[in-house]
Amino acid sequence: MKIVVTGADGFLGWHTRVRLRALGGFEVSPISHEDFAGDALEQAINDADVVIHLAGINRASDSELEFGNLAIAERLIEALKATGSDASVVYSDSIHSASDTPYGRGTRGAGEALQAWGTARGAKVTVARLPNLFGEHGRPNYNSFVATFASRVAAGEMPEINVDHPIPLMHVQDAAAAMIDAIAAEYEGILEPHGTSLMVSEVRDKFLEYYDVYRTGDIPALHNDMDVALFNTLRAAMFPKAYPFKPTPRSDQRGTLVESVRVHGGQGQTFVSSTHPGFVRGEHFHLRKIERFQVLSGRAVIRLRRMLSDEVIDFEVNGDEPSVVDMPTLWAHSIKNVGTEELVTLFWAHELFNPTAPDTYPEPVMITPEDQA
Numbered sequence: 324m325k326i327v328v329t330g331a332d333g334f335l336g337w338h339t340r341v342r343l344r345a346l347g348g349f350e351v352s353p354i355s356h357e358d359f360a361g362d363a364l365e366q367a368i369n370d371a372d373v374v375i376h377l378a379g380i381n382r383a384s385d386s387e388l389e390f391g392n393l394a395i396a397e398r399l400i401e402a403l404k405a406t407g408s409d410a411s412v413v414y415s416d417s418i419h420s421a422s423d424t425p426y427g428r429g430t431r432g433a434g435e436a437l438q439a440w441g442t443a444r445g446a447k448v449t450v451a452r453l454p455n456l457f458g459e460h461g462r463p464n465y466n467s468f469v470a471t472f473a474s475r476v477a478a479g480e481m482p483e484i485n486v487d488h489p490i491p492l493m494h495v496q497d498a499a500a501a502m503i504d505a506i507a508a509e510y511e512g513i514l515e516p517h518g519t520s521l522m523v524s525e526v527r528d529k530f531l532e533y534y535d536v537y538r539t540g541d542i543p544a545l546h547n548d549m550d551v552a553l554f555n556t557l558r559a560a561m562f563p564k565a566y567p568f569k570p571t572p573r574s575d576q577r578g579t580l581v582e583s584v585r586v587h588g589g590q591g592q593t594f595v596s597s598t599h600p601g602f603v604r605g606e607h608f609h610l611r612k613i614e615r616f617q618v619l620s621g622r623a624v625i626r627l628r629r630m631l632s633d634e635v636i637d638f639e640v641n642g643d644e645p646s647v648v649d650m651p652t653l654w655a656h657s658i659k660n661v662g663t664e665e666l667v668t669l670f671w672a673h674e675l676f677n678p679t680a681p682d683t684y685p686e687p688v689m690i691t692p693e694d695q696a
Contacts, residue, residue, distance in 0.1 A: 325350040326506075327371045327410075329359075329399065330378030334466045335415060338458060339375060339499040341630045341653055345610060345684040346503070354378070359395065364402040368410065373506050374399070376414045376437070381426065382465060389425035389432075396433035400440045411447040411509070412437055413502045418452050418491065418515075447511040451502050454518030458495035458552065459559035459653055460629075469526055469556060476530040477560035484523050491518035492526075494552035496610055519549050526553065533557050536587055540568035540647050542613070542673065544588030551611060551673070555652045558613075562654075563627075563636050567646035581645045583617050584671045592675050595619070598658070598666040605657035605688070612682045613673035614650040618642050622662030627654045628688045635688065642667070655686040 326343065330336045331353030343349045352367040356378055368374060376399055380391040396414070403410070420431040434450040441448030461470030469492065472482040493516065501516040533554050536543040545551050572581045584593070598604055598621075608630060616625055620642035628635045630653050640646040641662075650656045660666035674682075 329354045338495045342499040385425040389429040392429035393432040409446045451514040454491035473560040493518035541585040603659045608655045615671040617669040619667040621666035627656045
């Protein structure tokens with residue numbers, strides 16, 4: 324199945340593409356805002372089965388908000404008509420489309436235009452009215468207040484609250500899942516996935532609590548999926564500056580003791596592996612799992628790459644200087660034995676391993692043949 328994703332480089336676009344990669348079986352054609360100006364849009368749509376339309380304007384003048392979003396949808400419709408496409412379209416609308424504001428009128432008009440095209444063409448159109456989205460690698464002062472709060476707390480600052488009120492929130496991966504599931508179900512019409520309502524102050528207080536516990540390497544109490552999603556958002560804001568954590572060894576005549584993980588509530592699973600010199604473990608990524616690496620003996624390089632990019636970060640670690648590195652979600656990661664002796668590593672995850680839903684997706688860290696060697 325070929326899926327065109329417009330707004331592919333945006334916050335929701337990146338998360339949607341990563342999820343499609345994790346699921347596998349899709350040919351994904353990313354379309355940026357710039358591609359709307361040329362014929363790249365028509366070329367991509369020509370043989371597409373589905374278009375996930377995420378491109379839009381959410382920070383601009385009133386006129387751009389009202390008419391710009393409609394213009395983008397009309398440009399997509401123009402391309403669909405020019406190619407004779409009957410691809411299914413999933414449009415990421417907002418719960419704010421019901422409001423009588425420039426943004427609300429603009430996004431509502433875009434959805435109505437796409438639905439009118441679908442009716443005339445006999446194509447399925449889904450309008451997904453999404454709540455306020457948050458998640459890893461959101462842009463502070465742009466994507467959501469959650470991204471701004473995470474960035475400030477990660478920097479040791481106190482976020483300011485102008486007005487405290489409840490806001491329906493949804494992790495961006497859940498939004499991506501809802502839209503992808505709509506494709507599989509051949510859904511048509513209005514889709515309204517529900518978020519979780521939190522006070523602005525609740526989000527701030529959770530981040531402050533998590534940071535206070537986590538800055539020394541402890542894992543805070545995470546009571547539900549929303550807590551895990553918020554914690555992963557904060558971890559992304561802290562990465563890589565906060566790592567590795569350096570637990571303090573305690574030695575006496577008997578030997579040395581060093582802590583690995585302290586969890587302030589919740590489940591988890593720990594295991595230990597040995598790795599021969601020159602061999603690599605990992606080469607995968609997670610969408611939600613919190614995973615910790617700690618080398619107990621030997622020398623290793625922990626290597627991470629942000630998904631859909633060539634941004635790679637290395638940590639050199641060894642058993643003589645105890646270090647803890649937690650894997651951020653949506654980053655491919657590996658650990659390689661670069662020493663001459665056996666590498667012994669402790670791994671910890673915040674959830675029990677479920678073979679039917681392991682949340683582990685194969686992905687090489689180094690993306691060129693030379694780097695893989």
